[in-house]
Amino acid sequence: MDNRPVTERRRTLGALLRLPYEALQREVYGGLAARGFPEIRPAHSAVFRHIGPDGARLTALAERAGMTKQSMAYLVDGLEEAGHLRSAPDPNDGRARIVQLTAKGDRVLEALLDLSAEAEARVADRIGKRRAAKLRRALEEWVEAIGAGTG
Amino acid sequence: MDNRPVTERRRTLGALLRLPYEALQREVYGGLAARGFPEIRPAHSAVFRHIGPDGARLTALAERAGMTKQSMAYLVDGLEEAGHLRSAPDPNDGRARIVQLTAKGDRVLEALLDLSAEAEARVADRIGKRRAAKLRRALEEWVEAIGAGTG
DNA sequence: TCCATTCGTCAGTCTATCTGACGATCACTA
């Protein structure tokens, strides 16, 4: 009798996205740790992805990342404590706080982009340059169709 | 000056996997809730994906899912309480417990696969049948190259 | 000048993972 779990027969598209995604995360955050930033966890990417060179308000970061300001504050506090961010009161709005990358934070962002590019190059090596390019284009079109922000 | 966050210029492959994955999850688990199973959360898929028609030991489930037995026990307990699983002592091993899907659990698994297939069909509608097929093949090859289990 | 809105924080909750320790049981071997 066939007692294999159903998903061994044909993987769902969800699994086909999840498994590479998790592998990619291990590569990128492992690489970040190897480069001297073991404190950076996947959740922190929400900050690095959305902050921009001139910094941003906490609320703006939260909105761009699609999460509550409380959750974003939790991430920002950790990064600030580790010296990746600095924050200062907004001179134009006494309620607000402008969060910015420090030089150390800049290096993390750079490493993050480097490691992502390297990982993508390794994918191209494994499945072929043409196929990898098609994969990227298909995903870009899908994301476009979803109409997603950067999450 | 250009103050856009870096990731608005070119998305990393990670983001290109994550955004569709999250969209897919919303569709699938939203659909599951609409079909009368609002208690099923994404983490539970680790159980449904790996259990198989004859059931499995807790430890086997944990190992297949790549998590600790304590974590798997947490998921299994929730599903058992909700009537999706039943568990019985293993007649061949006094230490072990065999976990199995109930009829209700079978319906969830069926719905999960249905909804995944529907979501995949919608992707094909949006980005084109050919491109969707290429996307699936590229991802399958990538997963193969990783040598991943089903996670 | 008032009042509704917005900004960030405090407090508490929940989910989903982890580690460490442990009693019960099994399976092998001396």
Next chain:
DNA sequence: TAGTGATCGTCAGATAGACTGACGAATGGA
């Protein structure tokens, strides 16, 4: 066959990362 080391599942506790609700301070428009 008795002893012992490995394995099964559970207990207890910690942590990350998200949430909701409430709130004081500051803003800005009527």
